[in-house]
Amino acid sequence: MPEPPGFLTTTINSIANWARYQSSWGATFGLACCAIEMMHTGAAHNDLARFGMEVFRASPRQADLMIVAGRVSQKMAPVLRQVYDQMPEPKWVISMGACASTGGMFNNYALVQGVDQVVPVDVYVPGCPPGPQSLMHAILTLHEGIKTGEFVRV
Amino acid sequence: MSEDTTTEENVDVGADAPPPATEHERRQLHEIWAAGTEEPAWVRASTAEGAQMMLPRDQASVVEVAEEGGTLVSDDRLYDEELPEEEVTILNMGPQHPSTHGVLRLQLELEGEIVRRVKPIIGYLHTGMEKTGETLTFLQGPTNVTRMDYLAPFHNELCFSLATEALLGIDLPPRAQAIRVLMTELNRVSSHLTWVATQGMDLGAVSMMIYGIRERELLLAFFEKTTGLRMNHNYIRPGGVAADLPDGWEDDVAGILERIPEGLDDYHDLLTNNPIFLGRTQGVGVITPEECFAYGITGPPLRAAGVDWDLRKAQPYSGIEQYDFDVPLGEHGDVYDRYLVRMEEMRQSLRIAAQVAESMPAGDYRTEDLKVTPPPRKRIDESMEALIHHFKIFTEGFKVPAGEHYQAIEGPRGELGHYVVSVGEAKPWRLHCRTPSFAAIQALPTMMGDQLIADSIAIIASIDPVLGDVDR
Amino acid sequence: MTDESPVPEEAKAGVLSAPPLAALAEAFPDAVVEYSATGQNVFQVDGSRLVEFVQAARDAGFEMFIDVTAVDYYRRRPGPRYDVVIGLLSLTHNLRLRILVGVDGDVPSAPSITSVYPGANFYEREVYDLFGIDFTGHPDLTRIMMPDDWDGHPLRKDTPVGSVPIQFRDTHKVQ
Numbered sequence: 001m002p003e004p005p006g007f008l009t010t011t012i013n014s015i016a017n018w019a020r021y022q023s024s025w026g027a028t029f030g031l032a033c034c035a036i037e038m039m040h041t042g043a044a045h046n047d048l049a050r051f052g053m054e055v056f057r058a059s060p061r062q063a064d065l066m067i068v069a070g071r072v073s074q075k076m077a078p079v080l081r082q083v084y085d086q087m088p089e090p091k092w093v094i095s096m097g098a099c100a101s102t103g104g105m106f107n108n109y110a111l112v113q114g115v116d117q118v119v120p121v122d123v124y125v126p127g128c129p130p131g132p133q134s135l136m137h138a139i140l141t142l143h144e145g146i147k148t149g150e151f152v153r154v
Numbered sequence: 155m156s157e158d159t160t161t162e163e164n165v166d167v168g169a170d171a172p173p174p175a176t177e178h179e180r181r182q183l184h185e186i187w188a189a190g191t192e193e194p195a196w197v198r199a200s201t202a203e204g205a206q207m208m209l210p211r212d213q214a215s216v217v218e219v220a221e222e223g224g225t226l227v228s229d230d231r232l233y234d235e236e237l238p239e240e241e242v243t244i245l246n247m248g249p250q251h252p253s254t255h256g257v258l259r260l261q262l263e264l265e266g267e268i269v270r271r272v273k274p275i276i277g278y279l280h281t282g283m284e285k286t287g288e289t290l291t292f293l294q295g296p297t298n299v300t301r302m303d304y305l306a307p308f309h310n311e312l313c314f315s316l317a318t319e320a321l322l323g324i325d326l327p328p329r330a331q332a333i334r335v336l337m338t339e340l341n342r343v344s345s346h347l348t349w350v351a352t353q354g355m356d357l358g359a360v361s362m363m364i365y366g367i368r369e370r371e372l373l374l375a376f377f378e379k380t381t382g383l384r385m386n387h388n389y390i391r392p393g394g395v396a397a398d399l400p401d402g403w404e405d406d407v408a409g410i411l412e413r414i415p416e417g418l419d420d421y422h423d424l425l426t427n428n429p430i431f432l433g434r435t436q437g438v439g440v441i442t443p444e445e446c447f448a449y450g451i452t453g454p455p456l457r458a459a460g461v462d463w464d465l466r467k468a469q470p471y472s473g474i475e476q477y478d479f480d481v482p483l484g485e486h487g488d489v490y491d492r493y494l495v496r497m498e499e500m501r502q503s504l505r506i507a508a509q510v511a512e513s514m515p516a517g518d519y520r521t522e523d524l525k526v527t528p529p530p531r532k533r534i535d536e537s538m539e540a541l542i543h544h545f546k547i548f549t550e551g552f553k554v555p556a557g558e559h560y561q562a563i564e565g566p567r568g569e570l571g572h573y574v575v576s577v578g579e580a581k582p583w584r585l586h587c588r589t590p591s592f593a594a595i596q597a598l599p600t601m602m603g604d605q606l607i608a609d610s611i612a613i614i615a616s617i618d619p620v621l622g623d624v625d626r
Numbered sequence: 627m628t629d630e631s632p633v634p635e636e637a638k639a640g641v642l643s644a645p646p647l648a649a650l651a652e653a654f655p656d657a658v659v660e661y662s663a664t665g666q667n668v669f670q671v672d673g674s675r676l677v678e679f680v681q682a683a684r685d686a687g688f689e690m691f692i693d694v695t696a697v698d699y700y701r702r703r704p705g706p707r708y709d710v711v712i713g714l715l716s717l718t719h720n721l722r723l724r725i726l727v728g729v730d731g732d733v734p735s736a737p738s739i740t741s742v743y744p745g746a747n748f749y750e751r752e753v754y755d756l757f758g759i760d761f762t763g764h765p766d767l768t769r770i771m772m773p774d775d776w777d778g779h780p781l782r783k784d785t786p787v788g789s790v791p792i793q794f795r796d797t798h799k800v801q
Contacts, residue, residue, distance in 0.1 A: 028252050032279055032622050033304035033385055035256070036348070040374075040384075043367035058252040073625070075773045076249065076257060076278040083250050105297065109780050109788025110282030110772075129385055276748075277771040282788075284756075285781055320664045447717075449745035450691040463717050557663035560713060560724060562692075573711065575697050583702070588693040588713065596748045625771060 013149070020064065020090060021146035023052040024139075027063035027087060029080070031070025034097040037129040038069045046132035051139065060086040065142070067135075068119070071099035072112045084119045092151055094138055095121045098128045122151045241265055245607075249278045253356045253611045256621030258595065260610070267606050272599040276592075279625040287585035291551030292318050295582065297388045299572070302587060303623040304385060305348050308334075308341040309565040310587075311390035316471055317561035317574040318392035321554045324526060329517040330394035331473035336407070336510040337380070337389065338472075339503040343414060344373040345566040345618075346500045350421055353493065353615040357434050359424060369417040376406045393527040394520025407511045411504055418500060425493070435489040439601040439613035442487060449600070450593040453568025454499065455617055458484030458491035465564035477509045489616040496618075499566075526552050551580030560588075567591050567618055591623040644721055646686040654679055662724075670726045673736050677763075679725065680712065680739045688714040688723055691743035696729075696753045700783035706730035708759060712739065712746075729759055738764040756781035 030038050042048045042056065057063040060083045072080055084093070095115050098104035101124040103113030112118060122145065125138040145151040248259040257278035263271035287298050295318065296311040303310055312334055319326065347370045354362020374384040379400050381387035389396045425431045446456045456463060464481040466474050482498035484491030520527045528547050529540035546552075556578040562571040568590025575584040594617040601617070602610045642648045642659065647667055651659050657679065658670040671679045693713035700707060706728035714723045729736050738761035739746045750761040751770040758779035761767055769776060778785055 029250060031257055032281075033301055036304060036385060039363075040367055040371070043371075044364050045368065045371045056252075060250075071279065071281055073278060073280045074776070075280065075771075079249055079257075079278070103790070106281050106283070106286055107787075107789040107792075108282040108286050109785075110280050110285075113790045131384060277769075277773075280771040282780060285787055289787055323664075447689040448691065448743055450693070450743075451745075452690075461717070468717075468720055555663070558697075559662070559664045560666060560693075560722070562722075569692070569715075571693065571713070573693070573695060573713070577702060583699075584697045586693075586695040586697075586711075588695070592748060593745055596745060 014147075017146050017149060021052070021143040023054070024065040024092070024143070024146070025063050026053055026056045026065045026067050027060045027083065028056045028058050029066050029068050029083065031068070031072065031076065032099070034069035034100070034129040037132060037135065038067060038096065041132040041135045046136060048136070048139070051136075051143065053139065060084075061088060063087055064090060065092050065094065065139075066119075067094045067096050068100045068115045068121075069096040071097075071104060071106060072115050072118070073110050074112065077112045077118050080115065081118050092122045092142055092146070093119050094123045094125060094135075094142060096125045096127075096135060096138070097130055098126060101126065104128060242270075247610075253614065255352060255614060255619050256624075258614070258619065258621055258624070260598070262607065262610070264607065267608075269602050269605055269607060269610055272602050272610070274595050274598050276595060276621070276624050279621045281622075281626060283626045284585050284587065287582060289581065291580045292392055292554055292582065293547060293551055295585070296391050297386075299585075299587065300386045300388055301622060302589065302626050303565065303567065303570070303591070303620045305345040305620050306338075306341050306566045306570075307386050308338045308390055309563060309570055311388065312338055312472065313561055313563045313565075313570050313572045313587075314574070314585075315390050315392045316563065317559050317572045318554060320559045320561060321557050321574065321576050322392070322526060322552075323555070324393070324521055324523055326394055326472075326521055327518040328473065328515040330519050330521070332510050332514050333395050333399060333519060334390055334472050335474050335477070336399075336507055336514075337377075337395075339506045339510070340373055340376065340407075340410070342503045342566045343500050343507075344370050344377075346496045346503075347373070347414075347417075349496060349566075349615075349618045350425075350493075353612075353618075354421075354425060356611050356615045357431060359428075359431070362421065362424065365417065365420060365424075369414055372410055372413055376403075376410060379403075379406065391520075391527075393523065394518070398519045399514075404511055407507060411508055411511075414504060415501065418497060422497065426497075432490065434608070434612055435493060435616070437486070437488050437490075438605060438609045439489045439616055440487050441597060441601050445597065445600055446487075449597040451568065451590075451597055452593070453565065453590050454492050454495045455487070455594065456568065457481065458495045459487030460485055465562060465569060469562065471561075471563055474506070477506045479503075479506050489612050492616045553578060553580050554582075562588075565590060567620065567623065568594070587626055589623040589626065591617075591619040591621070595619055595624050644719060646683075646688070646716060646719055646721065647723070649686055650679070650682055653682055666724060667722060668724045668726060670728070673727050673729065676725070676727055676737050677739060677742060680714075680742045683714055683723060683725075684742055686716075687718045688716040688721070690715040690717060691745040692722075694739070694746050694749035694753060696757045696759055696781075698757060698781065698783045708734050708757060710736045710753065710759060733760060734758065735760040735762055737762050738767075740764055755779070758782065 040046060066084060066087060095101045099106060099111065100115050103111050115121060123138045123142045125134055127134050243264045245262045245264055247262060249257040259275040259278065261273040261275065262269050283298055283302060287295060290298055295314050299310040299314045300307040347366045351363045351366025377387060378384045381389040441455060441459055443459045443461045446459055446461065460483060462481065462483055467481060479502045482495045484495050524543050528544050533540040534544050554576040556576055558575040560571055560573045562569050570590055571588035573586040573588065574582050577583045601613050642651055654675060660668040662668050692715050695711050697709045697711060698707065699709065708729040710727040710729055712725040727736055736759055738750055741763065748770060750764050751767060753759050754761060754767050755769040755771050756779055
C-alpha cells in the first residue's frame with residue numbers, strides 16, 4: 001500500500017515491522033521429514049525462541065508465519081490453502097525443504113510440484129531436509145526482509 | 155421387524171448372533187474372527203457410512219444406505235440406546251493438528267466427550283513412493299524408501315537393501331552387517347526418543363519434548379558424522395554401506411552410551427510414576443492380542459499386549475542373532491504398557507550397540523562383488539575397469555535377477571516389509587512397502603472406542619504413527 | 627511371479643515340509659505351490675477359492691494378517707494382468723505364507739478377505755485406489771490415498787508417473 005513518505009509514517013512503519021519480525025509466531029504445518037527438523041530447530045540445541053518465535057500456534061488465526069515443512073500431496077493442497085487463508089494479515093510463508101519448494105525428488109502424480117502453486121512464498125529453503133541452521137538462516141532472512149520492508153504485507 | 159437395525163434385538167440373524175448391543179466393539183471383532191467366512195448379517199445391516207462423510211444415523215432406511223455406500227465393519231459401534239440427533243456431534247480432527255503426529259485426519263462421532271465412532275482418513279501425505287521406486291535403480295532405491303518412515307530411515311534402507319541382496323543372492327562381509335546393526339539400533343533409540351518426546355508433550359509434559367530432542371541431538375550428530383546427513387541418510391545400500399565408520403566412532407558411541415541412559419532415568423523420574431501420567435495412560439487404548447493379529451499390528455503395541463514376537467529374535471537378519479538382548483513384554487496392552495515397552499527397548503538397543511562397538515569386526519564395509527558395489531573413488535583414476543564399473547553402476551544400474559521377495563525387519567513401529575518384484579532389469583518392476591503404521595492406524599477405532607477425546611490423543615501418540623509410513 | 631513352467635518337485639517339497647503348508651496343499655490340490663527363488667513359501671490360488679483358502683490358512687495357524695497388495699504385470703507375462711498378493715504370518719509355526727491370486731479383465735475383481743482378517747480393509751482400499759481392482763464383499767471400497775475425485779489408478783503400468791518437465795533446465799544453452 002503506497003504511503004506518502006513522511007517522518008511519522010516511516011517511523012510507525014519501522015516500529016510496526018520491528019514488532020512483526022521480533023515475534024513472528026509460526027503456524028504448525030509440519031507435514032513430513034522437514035517437520036522433524038523444524039521441531040529440532042525449535043528445541044533446545046537450536047533454540048528459535050531467542051528470535052522471538054516463542055511458540056508454534058496450532059490455530060492459524062493466531063499465527064503470522066507458516067513454515068510449510070514437507071511434501072504437499074494433491075489431497076493436502078486444498079487444506080494448505082485453507083489454512084493459509086485462515087491466517088490473518090500480515091502473514092508470511094517459508095517453503096522449507098526441496099519437496100515444498102519444487103516437489104523435490106518426487107516428480108510424480110502425487111505431489112504438488114512446489115507449494116508456490118498454492119500459496120505465495122516469501123523464502124525458500126533448500127535441503128532434504130534442511131538442517132536447523134539452514135532453517136534458521138531462512139527465518140532470519142525473512143526477519144531481515146520484514147524489517148527492511150522487502151516482504152511487504154498490508 | 156423395525157427398519158432401524160442399529161441395535162441387536164431388531165436384527166433377525168439366528169442363533170449365531172453375538173450378545174446384545176452393549177457389547178464392546180472388540181467382542182464384535184472377535185466374533186467376526188471366530189465366526190468364519192460368512193460376514194454375519196448384523197454387521198452388514200448395521201449403520202452405514204459414505205466414503206469420507208459420516209452420514210446421519212437416522213437415514214430413512216439404514217439397509218438402503220448400507221447397500222449404496224457400503225457398510226463399515228471395523229469402526230462401527232452399537233449404541234446402548236437410541237441417541238437423539240442433538241446429542242451426537244461429528245468432530246473433525248486434522249489433518250492440520252498439533253497432536254496427530256502428522257497429517258492424519260480423524261472424524262470423531264462424539265456423544266459429549268466420549269468418542270463413539272472414529273473414521274481415520276489418510277492419504278494427505280501420499281507421495282507415490284512406490285511408483286517412484288519403479289523409476290529408480292536398485293542402487294537409488296534407498297534414497298526413496300528412506301523418506302517413508304522418516305524417524306527410522308536406516309530401517310527402511312536396511313529392509314530394501316536386504317530384499318535386493320536376497321534377490322541378488324550375495325552375502326555381506328561381517329563388518330558391513332555389524333555396521334548396519336549398530337546404525338539401526340541407534341536409530342531405534344532415536345525414533346523412540348522422538349516418540350517419548352511427543353507422547354509426553356501430547357499428554358501435557360511439554361518439557362519432555364525438549365528433553366527427548368536434546369538426547370536425540372547426540373545421536374543425530376553421530377549419524378551426521380558417519381553418513382553426512384542428520385536424517386534420510388541413504389547410507390545402507392544394497393551391497394553394504396556407503397562408507398566406513400569415521401575415525402573416533404568408538405568414542406562417539408561411548409559418549410552416547412553414557413549420556414542416553416542418564417536421560418532415560420530422567421524420563422522415568424518424570425513420567426513413570428507420575429499420577430497424572432498414570433491416570434491418563436493406564437487402561438487407555440487397550441488392544442487384545444486377537445485384535446492385533448486381525449489387524450496385523452506388530453512391534454511395541456503387540457508386545458505390550460503380551461505377545462512375545464520380535465523379528466529380531468524370530469527371523470533374525472543382518473547378523474543380529476549374535477548379540478545378547480531381551481525383548482520387553484507388557485501385559486495389559488494399554489498406553490502405559492506401550493510406554494514401558496518402548497522405554498525398555500531403548501535400553502536394550504543401547505545394549506546391542508555396546509556389544510557391536512566392542513566386537514566390531516575388521517574388514518570390508520561392503521561386498522567385493524564389483525557388479526554391485528561401486529569401486530573406491532581413487533581407483534577410478536587408475537583403472538579402466540573401475541571406471542567402467544562405476545559408470546555402469548551409476549548410469550544403468552546393476553541388473554537384479556528376476557524373482558520376487560518379501561523382506562521383513564523389526565522396525566521401531568513394528569514389522570516393516572518390502573515386497574520387491576524384479577523382472578531382471580536394473581529397476582524394480584514393483585516395490586511395495588508393508589508399513590507398520592498403516593495397520594496401526596486402521597486399528598485406531600478399536601482402541602479409541604468409548605473413551606474420551608483426551609484419551610484419543612494419548613492413544614495416537616502411543617501407537618507412534620509416522621504418516622510418511624502410512625501414506626508413502 | 628506366476629510362470630507357466632511346471633514347478634520342480636524339490637521346490638514344492640521345500641514348502642510342503644512344514645505341516646501347516648502341507649495340510650493346506652492337500653486341502654486345495656489345485657493351488658499351485660511354489661518355493662520362490664529366494665526360498666519363500668508361495669501358493670497361487672484361484673480367486674473363486676480364495677476366501678476359503680485364507681480361512682483354512684488362518685485355521686492352520688496363520689494368525690497374523692500381514693499384507694494385501696497387487697502387482698501389475700502389464701504385457702510382461704502370458705497369464706493374468708494383475709496378481710493380488712496376500713501375506714500371512716504364523717507366530718506359532720514361525721512361517722510366512724504368500725498367496726498370489728491372478729486377476730484379469732476390463733474390470734478386474736477379486737474377493738475380499740476382510741471377513742477373515744478385518745485388517746485387510748485399508749489394504750484392499752489401497753489396492754482399489756491405486757490399481758482399480760474391485761474387491762467383492764468389501765464393506766467400504768473407496769479411495770484412500772488419492773483425493774475422492776481423482777481419475778484413474780496411478781500404480782497401473784499404463785499410467786505414467788506424472789512427472790512435470792523441469793523448468794529452466796536448458797536456459798544456459800545457446801538458443
